[in-house]
Amino acid sequence: MNEPKVSLQRACRVRKERFGLLFYDSRGPRLLFAETGDLLEPGFFTGEVSVDETMDRLTEAEQRKVTGLLSNLVKKGFIREQQIC
Numbered sequence: 001m002n003e004p005k006v007s008l009q010r011a012c013r014v015r016k017e018r019f020g021l022l023f024y025d026s027r028g029p030r031l032l033f034a035e036t037g038d039l040l041e042p043g044f045f046t047g048e049v050s051v052d053e054t055m056d057r058l059t060e061a062e063q064r065k066v067t068g069l070l071s072n073l074v075k076k077g078f079i080r081e082q083q084i085c
Helices: 051-057 060-075
Strands: 012-016 021-025 030-034
Touching: 030 060, 051 060
Parallel strands: none
Antiparallel strands: 012 021, 021 030
């Protein structure tokens, strides 16, 4: 299986918060709060954490949640549209 690619737009950043992840776009500025808990780490979006390995350890329900989040992030312009899942 090819490693899916998830990458932030150049002007976007992500950081870990108590609730999950905070995405911000310096072009806006715009913020997006993602209540992911401990499902994802910021490194998932920077290539530091394997997308395949992360998805493999998740339950089907968690995978659907992550896939929905990725679709939302693409629509809102925080990540580039690539092979995401």
